[in-house]
Amino acid sequence: MPPESLTPERILEATEEVLRRYGPAKATVVDVARALGVSHGSVYRHFRTKTALREAVTARWLDRTSQQLSGIVTEQGPAAERLDRWLTALFEAKRHKAGDDPELFATYMALIGESGGVVDRHVTDLESQLTRIIEDGVDEGTFQTPSPAVTARAVFDATGRFHDPCYAAEWSRPEITADFEAVRDLVLRGLRPAPTGRADRT
Amino acid sequence: MPPESLTPERILEATEEVLRRYGPAKATVVDVARALGVSHGSVYRHFRTKTALREAVTARWLDRTSQQLSGIVTEQGPAAERLDRWLTALFEAKRHKAGDDPELFATYMALIGESGGVVDRHVTDLESQLTRIIEDGVDEGTFQTPSPAVTARAVFDATGRFHDPCYAAEWSRPEITADFEAVRDLVLRGLRPAPTGRADRT
Known part of the structure; x- marks a missing residue:
C-alpha cells in the first residue's frame, strides 16, 4: 500500500x-x-501505542452514535419534540448496536472496560447535546430548570435503562418499548414549568 | 440441637x-x-433442594430492604414527601448493603444471577409500594397520572442508577448524591398535575 x-x-x-x-x-x-x-x-x-489504537477505535464506535444524534440537536422545532426524538434515537442506536452484531458489541464492551476515559468523554458529549436542547426549551418557555446542565445529566441518568449497556440483555424484551415510553413521558413532564398560576412564564 | x-x-x-x-x-x-x-x-x-434454600436466603436478603421501605408507604404526610423519603431510603439501603459488607454483597449478586425469579418478585414488591404512594398522591391531587402502576414502574426505572446493583461501583463517588437529587427532583416534578390554566398548552 x-x-x-x-x-x-x-x-x-x-x-x-x-x-x-x-x-x-x-x-x-x-x-x-x-x-x-x-x-x-x-x-x-x-497510533503510538496499542492502548492508543484501542481507545481510538472505541471512541470511533461511540462517536457514531453521538454523530447520529447531533443532527437532532440542531433541527428546527419545539424542544420537547426534539428531546423526545433524541432519547428515542439514542435508545434505537444502542439497541441496534447490541442486537444487530452482538459479537462486535461484546468486543466493544470489553474495550470499554479497559478504558473508562473514552466512555466518560462520550457521556459528556451526549450530556452536552441534551443541555443544548434543554436550553432551547428554557428559551422557548416550555422547559423550566435553574441549571440545564444539571437537568441534562438527570435526564441522561433517568433514561439509563434504555442506553446503558448493562441493560443490553433487556432491550429485546417485548415490554421494553412501553417501559421506555413511560420513562420518557415522566422525564418530559418533569421539564415543564411549575404550575404557579399565570405568572409562571416570563 | x-x-x-x-x-x-x-x-x-x-x-x-x-x-x-x-x-x-x-x-x-x-x-x-x-x-x-x-x-x-x-x-x-x-428446604427441599439446595436451589430452594439459596433462593430463600436471597429473598430474605432482598426482603430486608422492602420491609424497611414499607413503613414509609403507610406513614402519614404528603405523598411527594413520602416518595422522596422512599427513594432516598432505597438508595441508602442499597448503598449500605454494597458498601458495608462488599463480600456479602458480591455473594448475593452471584446468587441473584442464578435466580431471576427472586429479583423479579422483589422488583414487583417495590413497584407495588411505589404504586400505593403514587395513588395517595393522585387522591390528594398533588400527582397526576392515568396509571399509577405504569408510573410507579417508570419512577423505579428512572431511579435505577441509585438502586440497581450494576451501578454499585458508582455509589461511593462523591458526586452521586447530587446526581441522585437531580433525578429525584426531575421525577417528582414529572408527577405534578399538568398546568391547565392557560390555553397555551394542550
Missing part, C-alpha cells in the same frame, strides 16, 4: 475488523498491520 | 454465614447442616 493512503480511518476500520475476528484479548497491532499489508511501524506512526 | 428449634429463619441465618465464609460456588447444604449441628436431612425437611 502506498504510505499516503494509510489514513487513521483506514487503520481504525482494519482494527475493528481484526477485533471482530480475533476478539479483544488476542488482537494485536501486528494483526492490524498484516490486514492492511503494511509494517506494524506504519501503524505505530499513526 | 432439639429439632423444634431448627426454624427456617435459623437455617437461613446459618446459610448466609456459610455463604459468606465459603462463597456461593463452594457452599453446600452439608456445610449449613454442620454449622447448625444437625443432619443435612433436617435442613432438607425445611
Whole structure:
C-alpha cells in the first residue's frame, strides 16, 4: 500500500475488523498491520501505542452514535419534540448496536472496560447535546430548570435503562418499548414549568 | 440441637454465614447442616433442594430492604414527601448493603444471577409500594397520572442508577448524591398535575 493512503480511518476500520475476528484479548497491532499489508511501524506512526489504537477505535464506535444524534440537536422545532426524538434515537442506536452484531458489541464492551476515559468523554458529549436542547426549551418557555446542565445529566441518568449497556440483555424484551415510553413521558413532564398560576412564564 | 428449634429463619441465618465464609460456588447444604449441628436431612425437611434454600436466603436478603421501605408507604404526610423519603431510603439501603459488607454483597449478586425469579418478585414488591404512594398522591391531587402502576414502574426505572446493583461501583463517588437529587427532583416534578390554566398548552 502506498504510505499516503494509510489514513487513521483506514487503520481504525482494519482494527475493528481484526477485533471482530480475533476478539479483544488476542488482537494485536501486528494483526492490524498484516490486514492492511503494511509494517506494524506504519501503524505505530499513526497510533503510538496499542492502548492508543484501542481507545481510538472505541471512541470511533461511540462517536457514531453521538454523530447520529447531533443532527437532532440542531433541527428546527419545539424542544420537547426534539428531546423526545433524541432519547428515542439514542435508545434505537444502542439497541441496534447490541442486537444487530452482538459479537462486535461484546468486543466493544470489553474495550470499554479497559478504558473508562473514552466512555466518560462520550457521556459528556451526549450530556452536552441534551443541555443544548434543554436550553432551547428554557428559551422557548416550555422547559423550566435553574441549571440545564444539571437537568441534562438527570435526564441522561433517568433514561439509563434504555442506553446503558448493562441493560443490553433487556432491550429485546417485548415490554421494553412501553417501559421506555413511560420513562420518557415522566422525564418530559418533569421539564415543564411549575404550575404557579399565570405568572409562571416570563 | 432439639429439632423444634431448627426454624427456617435459623437455617437461613446459618446459610448466609456459610455463604459468606465459603462463597456461593463452594457452599453446600452439608456445610449449613454442620454449622447448625444437625443432619443435612433436617435442613432438607425445611428446604427441599439446595436451589430452594439459596433462593430463600436471597429473598430474605432482598426482603430486608422492602420491609424497611414499607413503613414509609403507610406513614402519614404528603405523598411527594413520602416518595422522596422512599427513594432516598432505597438508595441508602442499597448503598449500605454494597458498601458495608462488599463480600456479602458480591455473594448475593452471584446468587441473584442464578435466580431471576427472586429479583423479579422483589422488583414487583417495590413497584407495588411505589404504586400505593403514587395513588395517595393522585387522591390528594398533588400527582397526576392515568396509571399509577405504569408510573410507579417508570419512577423505579428512572431511579435505577441509585438502586440497581450494576451501578454499585458508582455509589461511593462523591458526586452521586447530587446526581441522585437531580433525578429525584426531575421525577417528582414529572408527577405534578399538568398546568391547565392557560390555553397555551394542550
